[in-house]
Amino acid sequence: MALGQLDNLQSLSRRSKGAKEVLVLDTAEVVPKNGQVREKFGGIEELADSIKSHGQEQPIIVSPKDANGKYRIQKGERRWRACKLAGVPVEAIVNKKDQEELDETAGELIENIQRENLTPMEIAKGIQKFIDAKWKAVDVAKRLGKSRGYISQHLSLLKLPECVQKLYEEDVTADPESLNSLRQIYQIAPEKAERICEKALVDGISRKACRELLKQAKGGTLAEDPETVPMEAQVPAPALGTNDDQPPLSGFDSSPSAGNSGMGNTVDDVQPAMPPQFNEKDDSSLGKGDVAQEKPPRPKSATNTEQPQPKKAAGAELDTPAPVMAKEPTRARVVVGVTVKGAQRSGMLQTDRIDHEPGYCWVRLDNDEKDTLRVRVSDVQLLGVEGED
Numbered sequence: 001m002a003l004g005q006l007d008n009l010q011s012l013s014r015r016s017k018g019a020k021e022v023l024v025l026d027t028a029e030v031v032p033k034n035g036q037v038r039e040k041f042g043g044i045e046e047l048a049d050s051i052k053s054h055g056q057e058q059p060i061i062v063s064p065k066d067a068n069g070k071y072r073i074q075k076g077e078r079r080w081r082a083c084k085l086a087g088v089p090v091e092a093i094v095n096k097k098d099q100e101e102l103d104e105t106a107g108e109l110i111e112n113i114q115r116e117n118l119t120p121m122e123i124a125k126g127i128q129k130f131i132d133a134k135w136k137a138v139d140v141a142k143r144l145g146k147s148r149g150y151i152s153q154h155l156s157l158l159k160l161p162e163c164v165q166k167l168y169e170e171d172v173t174a175d176p177e178s179l180n181s182l183r184q185i186y187q188i189a190p191e192k193a194e195r196i197c198e199k200a201l202v203d204g205i206s207r208k209a210c211r212e213l214l215k216q217a218k219g220g221t222l223a224e225d226p227e228t229v230p231m232e233a234q235v236p237a238p239a240l241g242t243n244d245d246q247p248p249l250s251g252f253d254s255s256p257s258a259g260n261s262g263m264g265n266t267v268d269d270v271q272p273a274m275p276p277q278f279n280e281k282d283d284s285s286l287g288k289g290d291v292a293q294e295k296p297p298r299p300k301s302a303t304n305t306e307q308p309q310p311k312k313a314a315g316a317e318l319d320t321p322a323p324v325m326a327k328e329p330t331r332a333r334v335v336v337g338v339t340v341k342g343a344q345r346s347g348m349l350q351t352d353r354i355d356h357e358p359g360y361c362w363v364r365l366d367n368d369e370k371d372t373l374r375v376r377v378s379d380v381q382l383l384g385v386e387g388e389d
Contacts, residue, residue, distance in 0.1 A: 022059050023092050027084040030062060030092065031070045032077050043357055046376075047082035056083065059091040106130075106143055119356065120176045121168060124154040131155065153180060161186045163197035171356055172200055173207075181210035188217045192226055199228045204352055337381040338363055338373065346383060347373070 060076025073080060074095055083090040118126075130140045141151045153176050160168065164182045167173055182205075186193035196205070196213060205228045216222040334349040350362040350372055361380060362372045 021093070023094065024089045025062075025071060025092050027080060027090050029069070029071055030060075030080055030090060031072055032080070033073050043360065044078065044082050044085055047078065048086040051079075051082055051088060052086045056088075056091045059093045061095050062092045064094055064096055120154055120174055120179070121157055124157040127151055127154055128158060153177070156180050156183065159183065161190075161193070163194045167197055167200055167205075170201060171354065172204055174354065174356070175207055178205065178207045178210040181207075181214040185210075185214055185217045185222070189222055192217070192222055192224065196226050196228060199226075203228055333386040335383040335386060336363055337383050338365075338375050338379060340365070340373065349380070 056079060058076070058079070060079050061074040062071035063074060065071055071092060071094070076092075080090050127140055127144075130143070131137070135143075137151045137155070138148055141148045144151075157168075157176060157179055160179060160183050164179055164186060167182070168179060173179065182193060182197065185196065199205075209228050213222065213226055213228075216226070334351065335346060336349050337344055337346050339345070345365050347363040347365040350364055353362045353372065355361055355374065359377055360374055361377050362374055363380065364372045
């Protein structure tokens, strides 16, 4: 058989009884759809390398060929872009069912939210399409399988003032709760909010700091020159687009009175059972002094007065106080291991740099002060946590 017929055989081999046909198309035959929810396509080079080495794991979904001889993408633009970069054909399935624009938007949102592939702002713009079509927020929540709080929290991101919007654009923070807290501070005290954002552009800002500053603003105790928590002390925020556990928001209007409603709940309001020094849902920074307050002191165990000698049996570790540091560290150093060019290297997780794509993080390798390395979270091995003076 001529080698030129192999491509046809490859296409035919992808057909199976009862299954949809998978076409192997030239990337030039495929065009992106209009109104794509996703705006940022991160990790294209890595995906292209993976497709070169291991092939395309999942076909894209396209509409039937149009009058211009093109297939319009319904789902999978990132995979198409990666195939185009890699210089290889793209595998596609033709969906002959006509879809309304909102149905396509809903499918795209659901798919990418589950994969944590969309930024909060992309999700917000996608949700806004339903609102523009006269959908109620509660109906959008049911369509996407999310809570009303999730919908309202993301929609409010479309009302960010310029200074807060800049924090998002400069990748200082993409956390919906932090951005909304700063938005509400701006509604209460615009000039103070602008000073907060100016500092945050340099030092960063944590979710915990945003909560506290909002609490101060609502209580009328916000300083003229508010302090923000240094970003270097933070633990990375949770994956973007998955904050479905936050309380519903109110106060969508941009009037100053809106600052007195909405996200007024503090950590203690949401989980009163947790001590004020520590909350499992607060993944922001541990500032100076938090190490000693992270857990309440353990009560002394009851002792047997008839046998005063020290215990040696199982459970003795619980009765023996753990050694404490003579000097409290000013920050935590998260030591990780990564593979670089086939060799295992150690380094420090850069908690002050949050990647725009949730599945990636940044590591500064030991003995390498020049640059940091962008790696997949799944490829990072936690080696330990150290304190730094």
